[in-house]
Amino acid sequence: MKKLINDPEAVVRDALAGVALAHPELRIDREHRLVIRGDAPVQGKVGLVSGGGSGHEPLHGGFVGPGMLDAACAGEVFTSPVPDQMLAATTAVNGGAGVVHIVKNYTGDIMNFEMAAEMAQAEAGVEVASVVIDDDVAVRDSLYTAGRRGVGVTVLVEKIAGAAAEEGRDLAAVVDVIKKVNDQGRSMGMALTSCTVPAAGKPTFDLPDDQMEIGIGIHGEPGRERVQLAPARDVARMLVEPVLEDYDFTGGDGVICFVNGMGATPLLELYIMYAEIASLLDRAGVPIARSLVGPYITSLDMAGCSVTLLKVDDDLLRLWDAPVSTPGLRWGA
């Protein structure tokens, strides 16, 4: 295992120390492993808390700041944080207008956030609303699964909900906009290589030199199928087709097209993928209103990419364009 780390068991603690030093505008709670907006709690504003296993940086800690999250809880690598953390985050950002928990749909995240919400309401009297993000079309949402995984749409949710909270919408309205984004967004990912969890010390799975995994999750969970390596244009098809089959993206004001890198895939390749994806969308009559290209929800050192489409309207576009100032996403401020 080749990694720039000190102790494989302490990567989250050590990285958080770096975040604290690099971003004095944020507040870091080292005990609870929280990244918190410097000016939290913002009185009268709905507080936004997210979190999850580490290893997906910049998600979630890199999305804390004005116009996005109020706090993020960092779990161990690929492991949901624990209720104590979410409780501390919820208390820290409660400005009296309630707190939203943005939860990616994984059994562990759901259960830990559920326990935290019970505790926050019972112990601290904070009004908590939880919204679950489940956008990964690689997984069939049926009785036979834990439901779709939460992946790329989470990034878009955090930006758009952040803008909605910033402009003063109330708890119910912020929850509504999150649900709308989750309903109108879909993702699909792929991997060229496995990732290596530091504490495990070796790749999570073996992928032969001539194969790739289609429908991969962001934790190295195996995907839909393993296929022969193929040119970018074929990979684009394998990702875009299931997304378009699952939801009708035509007829609105276009889509936000988000091409995400899994951690070890350079920007050069992501732009090649973007060109192929854009041309497929064009052929399908889906206009692109905005784009986002880069590694925003990663899987440690995995090589690969994912595509997320979100059908937008005027309101969502305005919220997307609103100023945001976080380490990972910044514009207009």
Added chain:
Amino acid sequence: MKKLINDPEAVVRDALAGVALAHPELRIDREHRLVIRGDAPVQGKVGLVSGGGSGHEPLHGGFVGPGMLDAACAGEVFTSPVPDQMLAATTAVNGGAGVVHIVKNYTGDIMNFEMAAEMAQAEAGVEVASVVIDDDVAVRDSLYTAGRRGVGVTVLVEKIAGAAAEEGRDLAAVVDVIKKVNDQGRSMGMALTSCTVPAAGKPTFDLPDDQMEIGIGIHGEPGRERVQLAPARDVARMLVEPVLEDYDFTGGDGVICFVNGMGATPLLELYIMYAEIASLLDRAGVPIARSLVGPYITSLDMAGCSVTLLKVDDDLLRLWDAPVSTPGLRWGA
């Protein structure tokens, strides 16, 4: 070779197609492989042109936009662009106040930019000033080398010179600020793995599983020495010490501390490195005024990082903080 590409010989063309589609605010000259500010030429403003081999994205094309470059020329992977490209870029951004060529110190880049400047002056009558960036302390600057390589400082130069040009400084003043940044900036990099040039199809060099390369260049050029893998805190020392030995960073208004990812190194690791580097600077009495952490000058799919320090004063800090709006670096706008 596992890459998200179509044709290994056409990665630059294909990626540029993606940039054109993802960033309608930029103008792409596909024939000359240029990324140009949408509103170029800006009358009365000094034009800033840079460029170099591809494979370092977001450098340079991702740094085109208000507050940074006016145009970037994309060469083949790791190969300097050709004079025709630089000539076309120079003409496209000439707003009557002269054009600066920001050239990284590599034999090929120097010679091609030199031919282009000769042509621009002779054929198009544009006043061109060239500034060479050479900040890599891994290379001894002596009679026995082609001089120091241009690496991380290039990113800081493009931001700061962009702000200087944007606020209306003249050609000589912009050149002065670039020279100052180059004089006061130093870098050192390392690699955990090789990169793979698409057209070559296999790693540029072999690096055993238990070794790393200290002093690596951004093209896979071997570095100062190969050593055993070591914890992040030791790697930080191997990078920071030669930088501090080479230039006195104390006594100013602190430094911009830029921890750069080589392409395949995740943000989690970069923040771990940042914590170690910041603590070394603290011990050395070098205060950090600003930080930048992320993959900004990469080497395809190489895993590794580099450290760049720039000693700043009020003027440089103000220029650093000024608004910038490019795909790769954006704030205040």
Added chain:
Amino acid sequence: MGGLVSQSFDVATATAWLRRFAERIAAEKEWLTELDSAIGDGDHGINMHRGMSAVDEELRSSGSGDQPADLATLFKRTGMKLVSSVGGASGPLYGTFFLRLAAATGDATSLDGPGLAQAFRAGCDGVMARGKAALGEKTMLDALLPAADAFDAAIGEGGDDLADALKATADAARTGREATIPMLATKGRASYLGDRSIGHLDPGAASSTLLLETLADAVAGSDGS
């Protein structure tokens, strides 16, 4: 012996159980992680090890005045420690298991066979409630529930001592664990795999089997000493 479940399960035995469980988890960390790599995200051994090390450390560090006076205190501390240190799916599930065990033991300082079987059943119910899963979904419940049934059956027959009953319980857990191999996962991360989850042993069922094996060992050990 015959007809009587004579041994009692007290705080010392329960503490020994938790320590043995922590040890086995440490020893099998790699294996559990490997199982989770095949159908999950490759962290189950790491998660359980983090949690049980924390529990073990608390057990060691609690001074003589701080020793749990009753089983409920011991199990509540264990459950809370697991909830607050493990995360993932297994944190709330194992945490809830011990919190329910605590609730079921009241202020008892020791339990007899039927009492332990009842408490164990309560723990399993807690796992079902928290995870909303049932038998046959390829989870830890496929080791826990057959074990609970075997425990009840052994106690009901009234023919064995507690150590023997727990041996049968652990055997049932092992059988249940092996039975997860051909199962299709319909809960947890493994469910994402669809048919590809078939043919692999569930990591949570593996760690739960260790829980039952160490329980049997701890009681047999205290019996013999």
Added chain:
Amino acid sequence: MGGLVSQSFDVATATAWLRRFAERIAAEKEWLTELDSAIGDGDHGINMHRGMSAVDEELRSSGSGDQPADLATLFKRTGMKLVSSVGGASGPLYGTFFLRLAAATGDATSLDGPGLAQAFRAGCDGVMARGKAALGEKTMLDALLPAADAFDAAIGEGGDDLADALKATADAARTGREATIPMLATKGRASYLGDRSIGHLDPGAASSTLLLETLADAVAGSDGS
């Protein structure tokens, strides 16, 4: 034969040379790239192949009315094509070589031995001026300059025909190329390596040797046909 350098070097021979050079570059692309991987950035074969393919394509596609009338036109086109398609260090260097060759041939449609030797020397001077390098710095000049000297010497002796003179020239390039192995690089990317550049053959010296070998072949071939 004796005392006379009888053959002349005309547009057809020059065209054959460029084509052979393009072919050899294509054939040795991997090798050149491998050499550059050891002490550079692993692209020299790719760079030269891109450039010479472009030259070759232009040579093929130029219709009958578009055929270069004289050597200067042919070499100027070649040089400009290389400058505008190769990039890197080798683009301006090989480009300048051919542009200087063009300048040296004036409006000649063919050159005799001394003329060609003079033009070749002018090309080498161009490479020196553009790259600010000299003999012994582990660059293409370490093949080119010994070749130029050998060419001059062969012509000066006046005892050989052009084909033989060029055979000696190519031999000198090969010897010069091999001599780069123990050299310390002090120009170009390889200089970054310091002592570690020692023990490797310089890629530019390797491609320049191909340039001289194909020149010898082209003249020998046209001689024989």
